[in-house]
Each structure stands twice: as C-alpha cells, then as structure tokens.
Amino acid sequence: MSSAAVTSSRFTSGQAPKWLTPAVGLAAIILGAALSALIGFSVATWALFAGLIFVIAGPILIGIIEGRRKGSDAFARFLVYGTFLIALIPLVSVLWTVLSKGIPGLSGNLLTTSMNGVTGVVDNKTAAGDQPILGGIYHAIIGTLEITALATIISVPIGLLTAIYLVEYATGGPLSRAITFFVDVMTGIPSIVAGLFAASFFAFATGSPSTRTGFVAAVALSVLMVPTVVRNAEEMLRIVPNELREASYALGVRKWRTIMKVVIPTAISGIASGVTLAIARVIGETAPILVTAGFVNSINFNAFSGWMATLPTYIYYQIMTPTSPTSPQVSETRAWAAALILILIVMLLNLTARAIAKAFAPKTGR
C-alpha cells in the first residue's frame, strides 16, 4: 500500500470514514432512548430501538457512500453481529441465574453426602439458622454419571455404525431408505414413552414387573439418544469430501480402513459435538428416569440392581415436593446447586469430547 501512495486516493475514495460506524452507533443509542421514552421507557425497548436504528441506518449510510453492494454487505455484517448480541443476552442470563442461585448451596456436605435421613425436621432447623444445609446430591451424581455413561456406551456405537452404513455402504436401496426414515421417526418418540417402553420391555424380559434399575433407565435413554447420534453423525460423514476417500482408495487402502483412518478422523470433531448434544438431550431427562430407575435418597453404586436417583429427578423433586413443605427454600437451594453441578458435569463431558476430537482430528487449514 505504501508504494501506491499516488493512487491511494483511488482505493480510498468512496470509502466510509472509520468513525462512521461508532458515530451511527452513538446516534442510534440516543435516538433509541428518545423513541422509547415516547412510549414508556424501559431498557428492553431502548435496546430494541437502538438496535433497529443501528442495523438500518448504518448500512444505508455506507450504501450511499460506498455503493449498493457495500451497503448490503454492511447490512449483513450488522445483522450477523446483531443476532450474536441478541443470542448472548438470554444465554448469559441463564448461566448467571444458575450461578448466582447455585453457588450459595455448594458445600462439602452437598457433594459428599446423600439425602439419607434428611427429613423436614432437619430442614426446619436449617431454616431457623441452627445448622448449615444438610443433605446432598452424592447419590444423584453417581446415578447420573452411571446411567448416562451406560446410555452413551450403548448408543454411540450403534448410532455411529448406522451412520457409517447409511453414508458409506448403503446403495440407496429399500433397507437404507427404511433405516433413514425410521431413524427420523425415532426422533419423535416422546421421552416418557421411551421410559414406559423400556420399563415394560424389562418387565416382560425378566418376568418381574418391578424391574427398575439404572440399566433400564440407560436403555430408555438410549432409545432417545440413538437417533440424535445417527442424524448428526450422518450429516458430519456426508460432508467429508469424496476426494479424501478417493485418494485413500487410490493408495490401495481398503474401505473399512479408509473409513476408520480417513473419514471418521475428518468428521470426528463434528461427531464429538453431536454426541455431546445427544448426551445433553438425555442427561436432563426426568420422566423416563422415574419410571425406569425409581427414586432413592441413599447411595447405590450398582446400576444393575436397585433403584437410583439422578440429578434431574433430584432437582425436580426438591422443587416440586420440598423435603420440608414449611421451609421449601432449603430444598430450593439444594436444587439450584444440583443444577449447577449438572451443568458442570455436562461441561466436563464436553471438554472430554473435545479432547478426544482433538487427539484424533487431522491437521486442517483452519
């Protein structure tokens, strides 16, 4: 650019000055405040009007100075930035709510004990200030981890293999079309129905109607999880460029090895975030867990025998049927703290998925 000092006027002519965008922004904020004051001031209407004025006026000005194409480019850019800001508000608010309500309930007690023996009398004492909050979520953490892990172990191989079949092996015949179609159907199974199905299946299979264990819950969750895994993995495998496969075949590599070494590693980061999404869909389920795993107040490590509690069922019942109906705030504190822990667990899972993805993914240009 420095060598083109003579012609620089040609490049910069018709270019909007750098101060234009902040200036429009400032004007939008002031005008927005004025307009919202007309109809009854509130922060929400202020933000709404300011945003609207900014997104409309900015591109028009740029369009006048730089031409129509640059104007629409700026419009798109502002819109994209705008959507990002809009999306951020509620999502930050959700996180903030959970943090601010959950942190006061966090304590060593909460993480290391179960609710065994905690009754309304205990909570009433806590509410009166005689003792710290007793009772914890240890049993629910164990339940959540074990049931979700089992569900993932069941559904990820099935889901991923099905996706591989659909993308790599299927030839568009009736079978592959049927699988695609019925996987779609499966995404529509209401979660409670999946729970009922798993419960009656095990009742039928074991001959005892009371079969409620963590494993039954894991099967119910798998029914919900598999279609999400398949849909997502299928999408991610499909966008792996054919050139990669062809290059591998050209080197004489067999198909299964091409899939394992080329296709899946290329798509692994997408698959990993898809699996995290699938886990997220099921880790917060309440209703199917209740009919399949029951609800307990004490610790149970064995997912194949006896009832189990999970964090969502724990949260749900602490809010809906507080341990002490007269001082429900104690239960509520525990519930929000449990919600925070649930998010932390999901976050850890997410990190692990990313670490796995990173370990396997090939180096790319991006």
Next chain:
Amino acid sequence: MSITSDSPNGPSTRRNSSKELPDVGNPAADKIFSGISLSAGILILVVLAAVAIFLVAQALPVFSANAEELTAGSFLKYIWPLTIGTLIASAIALLIATPVGIGVALYISHYAPRRFAKTIGYIIDLLAAIPSVIFGAWGAAVLAPKIVPFYDWLAAYFGWLPIFVGPASQTGKTILTAGIVLGIMILPIITSMCREIFIQTPKLQEEAALGLGATRWEMVKMTVFPFARTGIVSSVMLALGRALGETMAVTLVLASGPLNASLIQSGNQTFASEIALNFPEAYGLRMSELIAAGLVLFVITLIVNVIARMITSRYKEFSGAN
C-alpha cells in the same frame, strides 16, 4: 456412487514387499465391518418396531372406548387443542431461533476474530448441552416476571391483532413465553450444527469468490449457503424435533389451559407437557389416552421429518459423499 459402491481391492500381497505403502487393512475385515454396521442399522429397526407395537397396543383402548369415558367427549376434541398448542409453541421457537441461530453460526465461522470464535463456539456447545429442566426453571423464575411489561405494551398497542388481545397475563406464563424459552433452548442446537457445517465450506471456493471481488456477504451467499443448505435444514428440523417433544421447559413455564388465540394470555397446552402433567395420576383409560396423545405427537414429528427429508434430498448434489 460408482466409486463408493465397489470397494477397491487393495494389493495386500505386496504389503510386506514395500514399507512405503500404507497399511491397507485386512480384506476379510471389510466384510465384517460392513456386516456390523448393517446389523446396527437393523437393530434400530427392530427396537423401533418394538416401540411402535408397544405404543399402539397401549393406545388401542381409546379408540374402542365409550365417548363419555374420555376426557373431552371424543379423542379428536382432546387432541385438537394440544396439536394447535404444540404447533404454535414450536413455530414461535423456530421463528426466533432459526434466523438468530444461523446468524450466530455465521458470526462464529466467518465474522468473528478466530481466537474469539473458538471460545464462543465452545460456549454455544455448552449451552446446547444445558438440560432443559434448567431452561424451564430459568423461564419460570426469571423470564416470565420480566416479560410482563412487554406483554402489557403489546396488548396496549397491538391489541387489535387477535394474537395480542389483552389483558395480558400478569404472571407472564403464556404460550409466547414458552415459545421464547423453547427458541432460546434450541438456538444453540441450530448454531452448533450450522457452525460445524459452515466451517466445512471448501476454502478454495471461498477464496475464489473473494478473489473475484465479491464482498464478504456475497461470498457467503455464493459459497457457504449453497454448500450448507441441507445441513441448515437438517439442523432446523433436529431443533424442531426437540421443540415439539420438549416437556420440562414447557411444563414449568406455561400456565396451561384451554385453547386461546391470544399468545399473551394464559392458556393453551402442548402434547409433551400434557402427558407429563397428567401421567403420574393417570390410570386405565386415561393412561391409554395419554399414550395415544404421545402417538399423535409421534406422527406429527414424523410428518415434519418426512418434509425435511424431501427438502434435503432435493439438494443432495451438494453433499460431499454422494
């Protein structure tokens, strides 16, 4: 098609003769591997058949029952408001989440500074993973009370529209709030999937477009969107599927009631929420009725998915694998 369908026969005999050649794999493993993936697919079919048999068998008594034993006199009368309520809530959610979700995905993939984009991408992934019961609790405890003045404003200035007829609910627990919460909930799903696909746009195409003098927006229009179209539809449908079947968020946020055209008054109900609210105390025929309602939800989701499949298959030529 021709390339993927016939497997290349690797020169396995030469494996030992030259160390330069890649490890091409065992030929027998090919058959085993394809067999395993096929059986995984078939297993899904079997499970689904079992679920379907279970559902239909449980729902059957409703259709042979006496009209007066049913909750609303007839099954259709019972289903109708639920269908409308479910569709309204999901439509609101999609209207909000689709443009915003795609915008955010685009921001992360093509607009934000790269270092920043990674962090944001991670946060969005995390939000996609927040259990719905938490979104529901947030909607009921934080959003609903805060949104009441906005509803009052809508009722005052847009009350002439049947959907904004006042007086607005003073608890904020309306179908519109439920739709907004659903929208916020599915936003990360759309963003997360779209971003993943936007990033995969062939770099050369993008650079070619920019090199020809296209502005960034024109480049996005010409290369990113055509490439990602199936993926966008697919992600929106996945999100819609979740919105249709979402239970806890709606249950906690919506003060349910009979069908009501005004979105800012209490009323309306969705399938999933109706089932969750009534299931614990349901018994006998009522239970069958709820499962039959689940069956209808199932069918609605199915229709949505079929439409999505039709759209995606029309644009299949853009897909990388085929």
Next chain:
Amino acid sequence: MKTKAFAGAGSLALIGMLALSACGSDNATGTSTGDKASDSNISGSLKGIGASSQKAAIDAWEAGFTSSNSKATVNYSPDGSGAGRKALLAGGAQFAGSDAHLSSDEYEQSKEKCGPEGAIDIPVYISPIAIAYNLPGVDSLNLDGETIAKIFKGDIKKWNDDAIKKQNDGVDLPDTNITVVHRSDDSGTTENFTEYLAKASNGAWDKEADGNWPSDYAGESNKGTSGVVSTTTSTEGAITYADASAVGDLGKVKVKSGEEYVELSPEAAAKTVEVSEKVGGMHANDMSLDINRTPEEAGAYPVVLVSYHIVCSQYDNQETVDLVKAYENYVISEDGQKTAADSAHSAPLTDTLREDAKKAIDAVKVAG
C-alpha cells in the same frame, strides 16, 4: 502424542471417579451409628410407589424406621397415586401410596397378586387442604361452601362482593379482582377440593369431583403445590387451594361447617376423618373412607385429603410380611405420626383410627 492425550484424559476421568466414590457418605445428618442397642432383626428391602403428596412424610418415616431397624431399607418413588396402585396390582411394589382408595374394580384385580382377600387400604396421612388467599390487611376470612364454589367458578369476581361481605362483618374488604389459581396437573388435592365443592356448595358447583381442574372454569394455573403457592404469594387478590403445610404466610379461609366457621387445624381435620363412614365391600379390615364433607359435629374442618398406604393381605414370604408389618406399624404409631407431623405438618391419626389401622395391619399374613 495422540494416545498420550487420550490416556491422559481417560486417567483423569478415572481418578475423578475414584476420588468421588471414595468420599461419599450416606450419613448426611452426622448422627452416630454406634447406637445399636435398640436394633431389631427386621431386614430386607421394601419398595413403595405412589403419591407425591406423601413424599415429605415418607422421607420422615423412612429415616425414623431405618434408625431403629438398620438392616432394613425403604425406598419410595413418588410417581403418583395411579402409578402406585398400578404397580401394587401388578406386583411391582410391596406397598402403594395413594390419595384415593382402591376402586371396587381395582380391589377385584388385587386378588390376583395379593391373595384371595385382596389388598387393604390404610389411611396414614391426613392433610388439611387450606383455601389460601393473598389480601394484605385481611387477617381472617369466613366463607361457606357455596361462596367458595362461586369464587372458584368465577361467578364472584371482586373481593368486596356482597356474598363475601355478608359473612365477614367488620372486615374491610378491598375492591380487588379475584384471581383464581388452580393446579395444572392431575392431583389428589384437586380431586378432594372439587369433591368438597360438589358436596358442600348447595349445587353451586355443577361439576363432579375430578383430579383435573375443569377446563370451563379457567384461572391462572400452575404445576404442583409449590407452583400454586408461589403464584398466589406473588399476586395480590389471588386465592388458591393447597396442602396446609405449604401455604406459608398466606391467609387461610375459615370454612363454614355445620353452624360455625372452622379454622384450619390438624385436630379439626382429624375430626372430619373420624366421623367419616367406611366405604366397605372390600377386605374385612379395609379402612377406605368416604369423607364426610358436611360434618354436623362441631369443630370439624371438611376440606381434607386422606392419603392411604395400600398393602397386600398376603405376601409370599415371612420376611416381607415382617417388614411390611413393622414398617406400617411404625407409620401409624404415635411416634411415626408425630414425626410426619413435625416434618410435613400433617394431622396425626386419632386413637380410634389407629386401633382400626392396627387391626388391618395385623391381618397381613404369609401366603399358603
């Protein structure tokens, strides 16, 4: 390097799991477990499924029972009354908690799994339902059944309506709109409240008793007891019905019964249950009650919910019989009822009811 990272992540997760599992404890309240002198020989695991209304009381009973019977465990899943009865009839639970007694159909079905004499209903949990209102400055409110019905139907729309004024001399009633708050979920509380309205409103309530709030009478709805209470607390002029233990600082309506307005109290609720007739037609010792919503006796509060434990009259083995008997005997004992009252603010059973319940529990025996 890849495998290293993978192994690193894996071992980290493993260490985390181990660390977690090492420090967990079932002893949340820090009570010493050394006191085993009074321990019994009752052992085994008892499974109950049923109403969520009893949850707080069941937690208390579980804690009380297992403290003196440390080899036994009691688990209760609050899936709902219907689910509980269904599970008992199918043999999926040893006892059911239910807000409604078995219907005669269900009793017949129970003979399949519970022996030829079927299942027995035992009332264990009496909870007065408060009609709670949010009117700052109004500390006491008298209403009769008919007025309550009209308020909840939406016929009476203002707090200073003549029908309310007439019954409340000297109370300064504001010109506030009445907001009716009702449950959005199917519940035993709604069923008992609507049954009261149907029977005690001189026909002003034209619907039958139902666990679902009638959709013709719209109001603000919310899920669960805690839901309706929080909506009522935050809305001035609101009125709702909820388990008395959960209404907190809200005003409670004195309900007209006989010739007087009765204030809600555990004793007044227990009185209503005591004067109620047994349903009959089932097991000889069955205690299903047809609650008297218009008691003539003085001081009886008619809006109550009675929740039952339903047990089989026969179990397959002696261990289960001992366990069920020990547990249910504890539940109805003075000690057990007091624990529940402290914890869940329920109304303790009266001595007459306890004697009958004792007989019913004694009738449980081993099959064969």
